[in-house]
Amino acid sequence: MSEKIKIGIIGTGGIARAHVSAYRKLPFVEIVAVADAIPGKSAEFKEREGLTEAAAYDSHTELLKADLDGVSICTPNVSHHRVSVDALRAGKNVLVEKPMSVTLAEAVEMAQASRESGKMLSIGFQPRYDPNMKLLQDIVQSGRLGNVYYVETGGGRRRGMPGGTFISKALAGAGAMADIGCYSLDMALNTLGYPRPVSVSAFTSNHFGTNPLYHPEASKFEVEDFGVAMVRFENDLVLQFKISWAMHMDSLGATLFLGTDAGLKVTPAGSGPWSGVWDGAIGSMTMFHDEFGGHTSTAVPLIGHKLNLFDEKVRDFAEAVRDGRPAPIPGEQILIQQAIIDGVLRSADLRREVSIELPQ
Numbered sequence: 001m002s003e004k005i006k007i008g009i010i011g012t013g014g015i016a017r018a019h020v021s022a023y024r025k026l027p028f029v030e031i032v033a034v035a036d037a038i039p040g041k042s043a044e045f046k047e048r049e050g051l052t053e054a055a056a057y058d059s060h061t062e063l064l065k066a067d068l069d070g071v072s073i074c075t076p077n078v079s080h081h082r083v084s085v086d087a088l089r090a091g092k093n094v095l096v097e098k099p100m101s102v103t104l105a106e107a108v109e110m111a112q113a114s115r116e117s118g119k120m121l122s123i124g125f126q127p128r129y130d131p132n133m134k135l136l137q138d139i140v141q142s143g144r145l146g147n148v149y150y151v152e153t154g155g156g157r158r159r160g161m162p163g164g165t166f167i168s169k170a171l172a173g174a175g176a177m178a179d180i181g182c183y184s185l186d187m188a189l190n191t192l193g194y195p196r197p198v199s200v201s202a203f204t205s206n207h208f209g210t211n212p213l214y215h216p217e218a219s220k221f222e223v224e225d226f227g228v229a230m231v232r233f234e235n236d237l238v239l240q241f242k243i244s245w246a247m248h249m250d251s252l253g254a255t256l257f258l259g260t261d262a263g264l265k266v267t268p269a270g271s272g273p274w275s276g277v278w279d280g281a282i283g284s285m286t287m288f289h290d291e292f293g294g295h296t297s298t299a300v301p302l303i304g305h306k307l308n309l310f311d312e313k314v315r316d317f318a319e320a321v322r323d324g325r326p327a328p329i330p331g332e333q334i335l336i337q338q339a340i341i342d343g344v345l346r347s348a349d350l351r352r353e354v355s356i357e358l359p360q
Ligand SMILES: NC(=O)c1ccc[n+]([C@@H]2O[C@H](COP(=O)([O-])OP(=O)(O)OC[C@H]3O[C@@H](n4cnc5c(N)ncnc54)[C@H](O)[C@@H]3O)[C@@H](O)[C@H]2O)c1
Pocket: 010, 011, 012, 013, 014, 015, 016, 035, 036, 037, 038, 041, 059, 060, 074, 075, 076, 077, 079, 083, 097, 098, 099, 124, 126, 164, 165, 179, 279
């Protein structure tokens, strides 16, 4: 394709700016349309961002009538499903922000719309672009740990609760589980080759979000700020998953892979009250193993890089559109973790273990 590819941005709130900034660094991309459901908001965004050539729309359906090769969907979680399905059916390639959706049924329909339209559906997990994520995957999949039978992942912010659309049940669908839990799940599941979950037992709470001492919008706080779950997989693997937007603790621990021959401890990069979760790069990796009849540990040398992970995710999507490649982070795969989030929310609601039924 020698011409520039034409991109539209749907949802012109906070994260849309990062998409615009990343596309702007790509000489083969032009942003030709922006849309927001709030009347006039996309026009203001277009002015502010200096997108003089772009058309501004007050609905995603109007934008989808335009001649576009792909769209970035930057709307709140609950609308990811509707907007993605509409975009795919309108023949546009889709990069949708994380989490993929709220329920499993939505994720299944999104993946189906992608298959039927022949257009790609890629989910926006930028931590995948840390080269150390690939290193982690290579170590685990090389068999160096033996049979991996237990994984613990997730993380916690000491104090890091968002507000606005993120705490509304009607717009976000879920809280910490969907907002930051999806990163931990993608990190662990991608490392393991996305095994198939069969059941989950979970608990969620919102002691911090609903307390005016801790959240300025406590009266509007409708989602969970903490969640913990035990997930069983088909191959006798279990995963313990815990996530927290706020807590009286410095950390919920590292991500651990326990294997029959070795174990691996992985910590996220960054520090401070909003850190401790997997929305960025790997900070350290240590392997625990026995050598010469004794216990020892090896610090895995990390790959140094200066990549902007967010820019990398947008670049990979845009290049895939240009080159006709498959989705870099396919919806077909991510629906497996969406099944876990769906199971967590159902189990927490019912206060018992629930089974996970994945489509064949
Ligand atoms: N990958 C990341 O690092 C990252 C970071 C922050 C947010 N996000 C994700 O991005 C999404 C948006 O987050 P945000 O912080 O930009 O939220 P936001 O509330 O700031 O912006 C969302 C915008 O979408 C608009 N909108 C809602 N429904 C729409 C529709 N049907 N059509 C068009 N516009 C619509 C809203 O009016 C709003 O302007 C969320 O799903 C969030 O999880 C990802």
